[in-house]
Amino acid sequence: MSKQAQSSKLVNKVYNAAYRVGFSPWDLGPPMPELVDLIEGDDALTPGRALDLGCGAGTKSVYLAQHGWRVTGVDIAPEAIKQARQKATDGAVQVEFVVADLLTDLDGVVTGPYDFLLDFGCAHSFRDEAKAVYARNIATLAAPGATLYLYAFTKGPLSVRPAEIDSDFGPHWELVSAVPGSKRGIPDAGPTWYRMTRRA
Template identity: 45%
Template sequence: MSSRQRLFTLMYRVGFAPWDGHPLPQALRDLVEGSAALPAGTALDLGCGTGDSSIYLAKHGWTVTGVDFVAKPLDRARAKAATARVVVEFERADVTRLSTEAVGSNFDLIVDSGCLHGMSAEDRDAYVREVAAVAAPQARLLIVAFIPGSSFGVPGIEPDEVKQRFARDWTLLSSGDETAMNHNGKNPARQYLFQRAV
């Protein structure tokens, strides 16, 4: 088990998961319900935690796989999906090894709401490679990430780093503040929407 896995396992064990209960990203709502909404297809929710984004997508007709490398939140996610009467495949998997962890491939939409920004540089390298490996041609990738210094305990990631890391295999369609995370005029999160380059 990596140090990152040990940390999150401990945090869930003691019940300290401050990311639970955050509102759904407005950027995700726009993709699913906005004026230029994507047609429902297959979706992969990276670092899905207790499953809120996965369940939201499933309610709107998407075939969803949610992955997390900690078991406890996945159990809660399954219970929440059952209560919501939607089907989501929740799998224990590491986002730095997606192509070897049997989570599927050719996803039309990949969503990361708070996963990439907590990783080391080495894990980020693997994450970028693995996300590209499981994406369908023309897939969309939505990342919501905190900027450095905006959240206690999360390293954050600079907007320029996000754009640079995905420049080879993805085209940036839009980016900006994630308005659902606005707190008293301070917005710690940014959203980035990419399309897979063929």
């Protein structure tokens, strides 16, 4: 088994167990102001097809569906997807939820193209060359000119640093902006919203 496959298997087990016992501090409740502004603000994106990467329990998938998007949520943890489906039912919205490993070939598992890809803390869980694999894989699902909105820490072991945006995402995605997140903790892990556009 490859190092990458071993890592994915471990992530699956850890996240599945966490959701099963109700420990998911990364599911932070209502969408952050930056996402709300992108979806509802004066210069909001036009609703189309959206892909919620590492969707967890589906809070943001449901939010997008409630604002006119046709949404697919993807997560590696079956327990998270189970909770997400219930959340969509409770919210009276239609969302397609898929159990998938975003580091593997997604052909036939998730079908693009998508106009908007949301990554709220997914990419910063990957290590080393896995970030480049992830950036390439999700690019295959994006329409030309699609928006990727990626929230990540920039300090510490869970991070996506600006240099990694250039090296790992740059071949497929053009950086539009990098804005510090409005909600910060102690210690400050440097949360940042990276907005990118799929290269043609």
